[in-house]
Amino acid sequence: EDQVTQSPEALRLQEGESSSLNCSYTVSGLRGLFWYRQDPGKGPEFLFTLYSAGEEKEKERLKATLTKKESFLHITAPKPEDSATYLCAVVGGAQKLVFGQGTRLTINP
Amino acid sequence: GAGVSQTPSNKVTEKGKYVELRCDPISGHTALYWYRQSLGQGPEFLIYFQGTGAADDSGLPNDRFFAVRPEGSVSTLKIQRTERGDSAVYLCASSLQGSGGYTFGSGTRLTVV
Numbered sequence: 001e002d003q004v005t006q007s008p009e010a011l012r013l014q015e016g017e018s019s020s021l022n023c024s025y026t027v028s029g030l031r032g033l034f035w036y037r038q039d040p041g042k043g044p045e046f047l048f049t050l051y052s053a054g055e056e057k058e059k060e061r062l063k064a065t066l067t068k069k070e071s072f073l074h075i076t077a078p079k080p081e082d083s084a085t086y087l088c089a090v091v092g093g094a095q096k097l098v099f100g101q102g103t104r105l106t107i108n109p
Numbered sequence: 110g111a112g113v114s115q116t117p118s119n120k121v122t123e124k125g126k127y128v129e130l131r132c133d134p135i136s137g138h139t140a141l142y143w144y145r146q147s148l149g150q151g152p153e154f155l156i157y158f159q160g161t162g163a164a165d166d167s168g169l170p171n172d173r174f175f176a177v178r179p180e181g182s183v184s185t186l187k188i189q190r191t192e193r194g195d196s197a198v199y200l201c202a203s204s205l206q207g208s209g210g211y212t213f214g215s216g217t218r219l220t221v222v
Binding site for chain 2: 021031044
């Protein structure tokens with residue numbers, strides 16, 4: 001059974017304080033690892049897809065990396081508007097997204 | 110349409126009543142997914158359609174839950190004899206042939222009182 005575990009559950013940072021969010025996974029035949037951002041009262045918003053170990057993708061202050069067992073979402077010099085819940089999900093042979101429980105990120109000004 | 114549309118955005122119903130939740134996917138997307146999200150948790154898979162047929166309904170919690178997609182576009186999630194434990198946000202996503210690029214709607218917040 002495909003499984004995703006995210007840590008920490010919640011993270012508070014000061015504006016400009018860089019950090020990383022972790023996503024550990026087990027999956028049969030990885031077809032993709034996905035990062036989403038979710039704001040309160042809204043659906044998940046797509047950020048990145050990673051397909052193979054060693055792959056990296058960047059968007060503004062966010063950078064996602066992938067190994068065979070985990071993915072990291074690095075946030076550099078965050079701003080208050082980066083506050084959100086960040087969700088990690090994998091797609092394996094079953095062709096459906098399996099999500100972790102998310103990391104609630106709060107950036108204080 | 111430009112995005113995935115879900116209606117209603119909020120639904121309050123009494124315990125034991127029947128509800129229908131609607132999802133209008135991105136035009137041309139053949140794959141459609143339903144998820145349920147409880148407060149503080151990640152989305153939990155319910156059912157996946159490829160075209161008109163349910164390719165995987167292993168996430169439906171029991172026989173009170175049913176979903177249809179008769180013309181391969183709009184889908185309806187139906188819940189019979191609602192229980193307070195059914196209260197959650199129900200999310201719909203669509204994808205071009207289930208190959209990635211999953212786009213989510215804003216969800217329907219269901220409250221059973």
